[in-house]
Amino acid sequence: xxxxxxxxxxxxxxxxxxxxRRALAxxxxxxxxxxxxxxxxAHQLLDAVLPLTGRARRIGISGPPGAGKSTFIEALGLxxxxxxxxLAVLAIDPSSTRSGGSILGDKTRMADLAxxxxxxxxxxPSRGALGGVAERxxxxxxxxxxxxxxxxxxxTVGVGQSETALAAMVDLFTxxxxxxxxxxxxxxxxxxxxxxxLVIVNKxxxxxxxxxxxxxxxxxxALSLLRPLxxxxxxxxxxxxxxxxxxxPEAWAIMERHRAALAATGELERRRRAQSKGWLWRQVTExxxxxxxxxxATQALAASLEREVEAGTLSTAAAAHRLIEAxxxxxxxxxx
Ligand SMILES: Nc1nc2c(ncn2[C@@H]2O[C@H](COP(=O)(O)OP(=O)(O)OP(=O)(O)O)[C@@H](O)[C@H]2O)c(=O)[nH]1
Ligand SMILES: [Mg+2]
Numbered sequence: 062x063x064x065x066x067x068x069x070x071x072x073x074x075x076x077x078x079x080x081x082r083r084a085l086a087x088x089x090x091x092x093x094x095x096x097x098x099x100x101x102x103a104h105q106l107l108d109a110v111l112p113l114t115g116r117a118r119r120i121g122i123s124g125p126p127g128a129g130k131s132t133f134i135e136a137l138g139l140x141x142x143x144x145x146x147x148l149a150v151l152a153i154d155p156s157s158t159r160s161g162g163s164i165l166g167d168k169t170r171m172a173d174l175a176x177x178x179x180x181x182x183x184x185x186p187s188r189g190a191l192g193g194v195a196e197r198x199x200x201x202x203x204x205x206x207x208x209x210x211x212x213x214x215x216x217t218v219g220v221g222q223s224e225t226a227l228a229a230m231v232d233l234f235t236x237x238x239x240x241x242x243x244x245x246x247x248x249x250x251x252x253x254x255x256x257x258x259l260v261i262v263n264k265x266x267x268x269x270x271x272x273x274x275x276x277x278x279x280x281x282x283a284l285s286l287l288r289p290l291x292x293x294x295x296x297x298x299x300x301x302x303x304x305x306x307x308x309x310p311e312a313w314a315i316m317e318r319h320r321a322a323l324a325a326t327g328e329l330e331r332r333r334r335a336q337s338k339g340w341l342w343r344q345v346t347e348x349x350x351x352x353x354x355x356x357x358a359t360q361a362l363a364a365s366l367e368r369e370v371e372a373g374t375l376s377t378a379a380a381a382h383r384l385i386e387a388x389x390x391x392x393x394x395x396x397x
Contacts, residue, residue, distance in 0.1 A: 065109045070102055074109050077208050082181065085208045089183060092200040107200060113207035115333070118320055121227040122216045123253070124237030129263040132303040133237055133312075134214055135171040140309045142179040146212050149205035150174070150182045153198045153217040153227055181210070195226035196344060202230060228256040229336055229343075232329060233319050238280070239264040240272030254280075255287055258296050258319060261312055266302035273300055293326040294319055358391040359384060 065071040073091075076084035088110075092103045124130050134150060141148050150171075174180050183201065202213050215231055217223040228234040236257035241264075254260075260280050265273035277298050284296040297315055301308030323329040353359055366384055369375035 065105045067102055067105055070105050070109070074106065074207075077110075077204070078113065080209050085181065085204065086183075088204045088208075089201045092204060093197045103200075107203065110203055110207040114203045115206065117202075117206040117210050118212045118316070119202065119231040119233070120212065120214050120316060121231035121234045122214055122237060123218070123224045123227055123234065124239075126218055128237045128239045129303045130216055130218070130237050131171060133261065133263055133301070133309075134216060135174045136301075136303045136306045136309045137313060138171070138174040138180055138214070139177065139306075140313055141212055142174075142177045144313075145179075147179040147210045148177075148181070148212045148214065149202075149208075149210040150180065150214045150216070151198055151201050151205070152183075153195050153215065153223045181205070195223060195230070196340070196347070199230040199340065224253045224256060229339055232323065232332065233258055233316060235259045235261060235316075237261050237263055238276060240269050240276045254283065256290070257284075258290060258294055259312075259315055260284065260296065260298045262298065262300050263303050265300040265308065266305050291323065291326075291328045291332070293322045293328045353384060353388050356388060356391065359388050362387050 065074055073084055073088055077088050088106060091099055091106060094100070094103065122130055122134060138148050138150065171182060175182055183205075198215060202215060205213050215227055217227045224234070234256045236254065236259070238260065239262065260277075262273045262277040262280070265277075277300050281298045284298065287296070289295050299308065299312055299315055301312055303309070320329070323332065354363070363384055366375065366380040370377050370380050
């Protein structure tokens with residue numbers, strides 16, 4: 062039985078486990094907080110939450126702006142809750158400037174899903190630092206699992222490196238595309254396509270049906286050339302119309318088949334373990350970088366090294382080495 066020493070956290074955890082929505086919202090706010098007072102409490106909560114996680118299906122949904130991610134999530138979400146499963150929807154939102162794309166805006170747009178009692182849609186934080194946001198989203202996902210959700214969808218808009226962070230936290234990375242995005246194999250970097258174990262070509266309706274079929278065929282042949290991420294699963298391509306809610310049960314069936322295939326071979330467990338290890342080092346890297354960047358003693362040196370590197374008078378390797386050495390010397394002086 063998980064415990065926390067802070068009585069507030071322990072009470073919060075008890076309420077969270079019963080599925081109390083207000084406790085869930087509070088718990089997520091706590092893990093998203095960067096206030097110094099909250100961080101230690103958030104860590105206590107996360108430690109206590111950890112043994113309660115692992116049961117949910119973790120599904121990532123990414124794709125270029127306007128591909129229909131939100132419409133798809135609403136349609137799939139209604140299907141999933143209709144099957145009697147509970148669903149949490151979270152988003153990695155790397156850009157606070159992006160208009161109209163945030164889940165906060167979506168909450169009003171996913172009107173039907175927002176009404177479903179078994180669905181929980183969490184407005185995403187709009188912070189600057191990409192890594193920080195993704196880190197918080199992963200922790201929010203774990204909190205949702207502890208609250209008993211059967212399925213968690215994590216969405217990100219496919220414009221930057223947030224897809225890599227998304228793929229590193231989910232069991233299945235799904236890419237949503239739509240026809241008419243200009244040249245096909247559209248602006249999606251190869252590295253991102255390589256992460257996808259399911260490609261959904263949306264908007265397969267009306268005049269777009271033909272182009273959608275064409276795009277799907279192109280992706281099928283492109284994906285057949287890539288080495289699968291796991292021997293347990295070859296990437297699949299499916300068509301749907303999120304708007305007409307067609308092809309949605311079929312998409313869900315593929316997701317369930319994917320889960321079964323990964324679970325049967327032990328790949329699911331292996332993947333999650335490797336992801337946890339990856340996040341450990343990701344968080345260490347970020348914390349060390351933040352410590353160096355905010356250290357008074359090294360700030361002046363950092364600024365001058367940055368200038369030299371910019372000017373091309375010093376290699377980045379030498380500059381990084383000098384900065385780390387100066388930081389280490391400073392912290393060992395502080396310990397003495
Ligand atoms: N024809 C057609 N249009 C669709 C379909 N799904 C979504 N759309 C439309 O495409 C537009 C974008 O849909 P969204 O669901 O907001 O797309 P998104 O990928 O979430 O967009 P961002 O969050 O801004 O990146 C809207 O005008 C939708 O009505 C579909 O299946 N068929
Ligand atoms: Mg959207």
